[in-house]
Amino acid sequence: MTSELMAQKHSMVHRALGTRIVLTVYGDQYYPLLGQSMKLIDGYEDRLTVNRPVSEVMAVNDAAGRLPKLVSPSTYELIKLAVHYSRENFGFNALIGPLVKLWKIGFDGANVPSPAAIKDRLALTDPYKVLLDDDNRTVFLEEAGMELDLGGIAKGYIADRIRDFWTAQGVLAGIINLGGNLLFVGQSPRRSDGQWIIGVQDPQLKRGQDLETVCQPACSAVTSGIYERFLVKDGKRYHHLLDPRTGYPLETDLSSVTVFTNQSVLGEVEAKRLFFNGGPVAHWADQPGNRGAVFIHNDEQIENVNI
Structure with missing residues (x-):
């Protein structure tokens, strides 16, 4: 079964949500779902975008x-x-x-x-x-000039809806990659235990080069980090994650936090909760839906929670 599914791997690449999207299913019969899924993503973007x-x-x-x-x-x-x-x-x-x-x-x-x-x-x-x-x-x-921006949570929500669609259609294994927001569906055909091998990005290297790898059953993997978008002004570095409590970029010694959760929309939220906390939150892994987390500090020290 594993080798058969591996031979039936199908992927489709699309540009939406301001990023590169890659959807992958295992099984020839599920290939038509890829195009349908891309249309669903486009529909969500049409309703939710502020761009x-x-x-x-x-x-x-x-x-x-x-x-x-x-x-x-x-x-x-x-x-x-x-x-x-x-x-x-x-x-x-x-x-x-x-x-x-x-x-x-x-x-x-x-x-x-x-x-x-x-x-x-x-x-x-x-x-x-x-x-x-x-x-x-x-x-x-209530106030003129206020703006909703769902960019910090929408990809997770959309990934969950695509997974729901695939599950209803009987997909046995697949990967939803919304620009680094990953959601794994079913059991991995690559391993006898069905777990997925998930790479955690090295903040100091190009995208796709990992500092850590984690094995997990079907789950979501979402990362919050400060290493890709920043401004250097008068010798000081300002990253893009603004603290809504102060209005300034968050002061932190973390480069990134990757969380593993049951729901991707939960991952979006919990990655930010842990990042803004500056480290682990007491009893976080005991909360429903939370699986574990990987913290990478600016000095590249790795801290794992429940991994």
Whole structure:
């Protein structure tokens, strides 16, 4: 069975969600699902993106301070989840868009803003100023200038939906790679125990070169790191992970955190929770859905939790 499935490996590459997407299934009969899955991903991007003038999320942002906007069930579900985690105040904040646009780290025009400008934008990132109406499925941002940006959680949500689609279609083994956000489906055909071999990126080398490898049953692997997007100004390095509590890049001795979870959307959130904590959180691995984590410090020291 293992060698047969290995011979029936099919992959498809696509550009969406601002990244390179690679979907892989094992089994000739599942090959048609790849194109269907890419269309599903494109549909989610059409509704959730803030990088185009028109989308459901952009409609909410454009109406900030004026009126609530009706969104589709899946968009509402994701916004509600993002707002819930934003209100936990551990570092993840789906309202941080105004600050990201101020710093522009990783984009043209990157700069170090003035303290006054940072303070002004911080006032627009309060997740308690998002009004959610479950009955009418509407979202209202109370202050003009507020912006929802689901980029920190959307890939995980979409990966989970693709997995649901594959599972319903009977896929025995597959890999969903949304630009480094990995979700493994079923049992690996490469190993008799069905576990997947997962590489953890070396922050100091090019993408695809690993510092650590982990074996896990079907799971999600999500990384938060500061090594790919940064600005150097007057000899000081500013990375792109902004702390919504201060408005400045988080001060940390971590290069990256990779988490292994049952759900990819949970991985998106928990990678940021651990990263902003600066290290392991007490009893984190005991929480439902959390499998383990790998911390890589700036000096390349590796710290494993439950691995």
